[in-house]
Amino acid sequence: MTYAYLGPEGTFTQTALRRLLPTVPPDREPAHRPFPSVAAALEAALRGECDAAVVPLENSVRGVVPATMDQLASAKMHINAEVEVPVSFALMAAEGDVEEVTVVHSHPHALGQCEDWLRTRLPGARTRTAASTAAAAREVAEAGLPGHAAIAAAPAAGLYGLRILATGLGREAGAVTRFVSVAPRWSHPARTARERTSLLVSLGAAGPDLVPDVLNEFRTLGIALSWIQSWPTGRALGSYHLFLDVDGHIDTRPLRLAMAAVEARGLEVRFLGSYPRWSAAAG
Numbered sequence: 001m002t003y004a005y006l007g008p009e010g011t012f013t014q015t016a017l018r019r020l021l022p023t024v025p026p027d028r029e030p031a032h033r034p035f036p037s038v039a040a041a042l043e044a045a046l047r048g049e050c051d052a053a054v055v056p057l058e059n060s061v062r063g064v065v066p067a068t069m070d071q072l073a074s075a076k077m078h079i080n081a082e083v084e085v086p087v088s089f090a091l092m093a094a095e096g097d098v099e100e101v102t103v104v105h106s107h108p109h110a111l112g113q114c115e116d117w118l119r120t121r122l123p124g125a126r127t128r129t130a131a132s133t134a135a136a137a138r139e140v141a142e143a144g145l146p147g148h149a150a151i152a153a154a155p156a157a158g159l160y161g162l163r164i165l166a167t168g169l170g171r172e173a174g175a176v177t178r179f180v181s182v183a184p185r186w187s188h189p190a191r192t193a194r195e196r197t198s199l200l201v202s203l204g205a206a207g208p209d210l211v212p213d214v215l216n217e218f219r220t221l222g223i224a225l226s227w228i229q230s231w232p233t234g235r236a237l238g239s240y241h242l243f244l245d246v247d248g249h250i251d252t253r254p255l256r257l258a259m260a261a262v263e264a265r266g267l268e269v270r271f272l273g274s275y276p277r278w279s280a281a282a283g
Ligand SMILES: O=C(O)C(=O)C[C@]1(C(=O)O)C=C[C@@H](O)C=C1
Pocket: 006, 010, 011, 012, 013, 014, 056, 059, 065, 087, 107, 109, 110, 131, 132, 133, 134, 177
């Protein structure tokens, strides 16, 4: 197996990939290929250059990752696994102290989570976005400019020869990002006691007005909903897809019945994948 991921080395996405595959013996270790963006990693999996892509889906503070949502909404990809990774951020630079930092580089999701810290500790500093947290660390190390620092996961400092100036920058100490492993085909992951199924409902012309009816089809069959997210189709204002994560496996009767009931309302329901639900204990 070759996995595409948002690189370079030292991103939270790489941590997610390692957590997904903790039990593989070192001599059978799958190849990991870094890509410069989430979209590029997804395209590599779509083209068959890599077998799957591990990409961020949602952060508990900043919300969804648009590139991943767009690709899932196009329904060419399936989800085969999920993993949650706690995210905590460090400020790192080649030299100097926190007070000397004038430009802070990082991924927009990371900058967003560290906004409060930046406003209070570095009110005069400018921010520059990078394709990932590790890309920011690498850029800062390569440029070697005084006053430039990156926000990234602490291990990125060691990888790129930077010094940690401060830790715990995130607004929420318990911040978590959910990552998914996606591929053009659903791989029928081994069943476990706790399954999750991801579905994409296209709401059609009636739009959001139909949402309560859709949700009710699952509720009346005793199926719990764990995630709901609307995503624009791009066609017009008010035209949405609905992402739903529900408890249970696609091969169970209540879930089949609920999907058929939604379809009977004239709506398209696309199956994105059934896979073991992540539990922190397993990680
Ligand atoms: O830049 C990284 O290290 C990533 O893995 C991306 C990403 C994201 O897309 O949200 C992942 C987790 C953190 O919330 C910050 C950045």
